[in-house]
Amino acid sequence: MLENIKYIIEKYGDHPAFFRYKSSTGKLLPLFYIYDSYLQSPDIWAQLLKSTGKRSIRNTPYDGIFIGLLVEEKHKAEVLAAGFDGIYTYFATNSFSYGSSQRNWRSIKAFCDSNNLIFIPSVGPGYIDTSIRPWNGQNTRNRINGKYYETSLKAALETRPEIISVTSFNEWHEGTQIEPAIPKTRGQTAYLDYLPYKPSLYLDITRRWAEKFREEQEKWLQ
Incomplete structure (x- = not known):
């Protein structure tokens, strides 16, 4: 993932169509949706996404806004523990999953x-x-x-x-x-x-x- 992010930013980061979103700190950062993020453990993600991680991407030229996929309710805590910046629900079928159920x-x-x-x-x-x-x-x-x-x-x-x-x-x-x-x-x-x-x-x-x-x-x- 780290190598992919580096490649994307180095190859396309200066292009005028490259999307950036204002973070809570006021920085304009690339926004990445991570599909099936729950297949990797929060501890592994935290190495990349938390400032204290062994291979942290935070406060580097490759920092970004990383959005994890929420399918089950337990993924809320996992996304938080992993160091993601947000959650998305992805699926177009209402009630297919906890996350895609509009009542939730x-x-x-x-x-x-x-x-x-x-x-x-x-x-x-x-x-x-x-x-x-x-x-x-x-x-x-x-x-x-x-x-x-x-x-x-x-x-x-x-x-x-x-x-x-x-x-x-x-x-x-x-x-x-x-x-x-x-x-x-x-x-x-x-x-x-x-x-x-x-x-x-x-x-x-x-x-x-x-x-x-x-x-x-x-x-x-x-």
């Missing part, structure tokens, strides 16, 4: 607030992955012509988060894409489209809620 977001946010962690709820337009996981129909979530997405965005916004992540832009195989779509069939696979609405339906919804998010954030800071 307020309590997760409260935990993050009390421990100086960033809470990043993840929202999605729907979910259907049965073309690649035929056994997983119980986790399908119908888009309901954008209502599922808007319900997820509303639940996320109500927690007053610093960031909301979208799962995903273009993962067609899991039915979570928000990019423009028109009817398309390839072999036996018929890709989801947004008819009778226009191809940009989900980008339009994203734009509208992004503007609302910005307006709400301004109110929270007053």
